[in-house]
Amino acid sequence: MAGLIRREDIDEVRSRTDIREIVEGYVTxxxxxxxxxxxxxPFHDERTPSFHVRPQYGTYHCFGCDESGDVIAFLMALExxxxxxxxxxxxxxxxxxLHYEQGQGPDREAVGRRQRLLDAHKVxxxxxxxxxxxxxxxxxxxxLGERGFTPQDAQDYGVGYAPKGWDHLLKHLRTRGYNDDELEATGMFSAGNRGLYDRFRGRLIFPIxxxxxxxxxxxxRKLYDDDQGPKYLNxxxxxxxxKSQVLYGIEKAKRQIAKQRQVVVVxxxxDVMSMHxxxxxxAVATCGTAFGAEHIKIVRRFLSDDGSGGEVVFTFDGDAAGQKAALRAFEEDQKFMAQTFVAVEPGGMDPxxxxxxxxxxxxxxxxxxxxPLFKFAIQATMKRFDLNTLEGKVQALRATAPIVAQIRDVTLRxxxxxxxxxxLGLEVADVVNAxxxxxxxxRGQSQGYEPRFEPPVEQPQDVAPRFQLPNPRDPMLRAEREALEVVxxxxxxxxxxxxxxxxAVECAHPAHTAIHDAVSAVYSGAGAHDVQQGRAWVEALTAAVPEQLRGYVAGxxxxxxxxxxxVQLQRYAAGVVAHxxxxxxxxxxxxLRAQLERTDSRAEPEAFQAISRQLMELEVERRKLQAD
Incomplete structure (x- = not known):
């Protein structure tokens, strides 16, 4: 049995090791x-930083989960x-x-099973x-050459080749002193009737x-037509x-992810090599599995995902598989505070x-x-339905309304x-209500929503629309409410x-929209003389709005x-409406600016110019409003 490491040596190693440098290998x-x-x-999932490191003392402490210790404890917990x-x-x-009690150093078993496996992978x-x-x-x-990679690129990323044959790697590692129990534990070999044999044969090898x-x-990666195995074998x-905790390329990308506060998932x-x-x-990639919760934990640490910025960009193919992957990613979107996006090459090419x-x-x-990822998810979902029919529109609304409802930023909904x-070609009020x-x-029941909607000429006249009254504390609705109070x-x-x-204004809340439409209708049917008469005006509005909103109009x-x-009232009234x-x-x-950024001026020059014109017209209108 190996001896114990001398206390003096442990203290020396601890004092000479920069805990900040070690921690930054895992946390930004x-x-x-x-x-x-x-x-x-790194020990629990959190949105705001509570993990502190004091290099002067060589210690760390998390005020969120109460984990603390020195550099040795940190590595023991994570590794x-x-x-x-x-x-x-x-x-x-x-x-x-290091020196050991009774002069004994560690034998092969004392080095530890994990280190032996790491050494085998390195060899x-x-x-x-x-x-x-x-x-x-x-x-x-x-x-590699056909994909634009040079020998130097291959060397920089450690790309290799597993030769054809059943035991080339097996013999090589056995000569390096590894026994069959250790070799089988590496995952690089399979077991058959005659013992172990190489798992990877005649393939291009990417080290993870x-x-x-x-x-x-x-x-x-498969190279030969006579290889009956899958295209990729991990x-x-x-x-x-x-695999749920591994991201290919993370060791190269981690510092730039922290610096740029961006991660690109390919x-x-x-694709990772090409991006870099x-x-x-x-850029990073998952290894034969969907981007999931454990991957998110890794990414969030390097992004410093505390709500102060950052972005996650997924690059899926534009085909059905890519759309399915995007929808799976959207399910995990809520675990990020950073903004999430999708970038798809129009021609379907990968990076x-x-x-x-x-x-x-x-x-x-x-x-x-x-x-935005949620926009891509909405549009990908819509493609499943025939939007030329009313039934298809209803089904599409049923499927997409929950996606809009999941958008984290409620002001965007x-x-x-x-x-x-x-x-969808539907009424705004119907979609907002959905x-x-x-x-x-x-959660999980929203997909069952049945939108109540039929062609206007067939809609029963005795069925009153239902409205959820606006939240008086919602700051985004305040401007709408104040303008309605004035009119x-x-x-x-x-x-x-x-x-x-x-x-000309479009209100965000369906109740405000209904009142706005009623005000506009009564105003267009009334002369200036009738508008002057406050009591008659309010009575006309009360009669024009749905019964459920009459109390709100009274308020x-x-x-x-x-x-x-x-004078102040005149200025206030004009200012509220103008605002x-x-x-x-x-x-x-x-x-429009967001749409312009997503429009390729070379591929869609007419659309690009049309959006640019709309932006110019709006800017002229805005400046005119400010001048008035």
Missing amino acids: LKSAGIGSYKGLC HTTFTETVERLAARIGYE AAEYFQAQLRTRGAAEAQKY RGIGGEVIGFGA TPETQLYK EGYT LAGVPT CELRLAKGDAAVRSLLNSKQ PAYARQLAGW VEVAARAP VQVPHLLGDTEWEQFT LSMRALPASND LFDRQIHRRQAD
């Missing part, structure tokens, strides 16, 4: 005052290594020679890389590394390799194909075409509800310009307006 740290740093805790293994790894890192990776440079790897070399850069598994689950190993080589160093066909600049520009209404119903439904109480103070602005007519004389109109212009400008 920011300054938190003199001598202190903070980041998202699942024993105390002795951890001290030995840190000692090797700084080149310090295997070096073997595969050496094989790629042999004449027998001609097919692998051809594959952990966050710290150590090889923990491999991905193998390491199975082992002590080292957990689908394959060569084209100038997008924040590797795009780089080969159009160059590095095209790969970089792919990110400029990104659109009304805008996307309006846009969804346009895409979204509100879906938002109130328990209900003092319509005679508004001139033709203000009335024109008011009638609008009673709330005191913030003015102490007629609401100005907000609508800003909202439309923001929508």
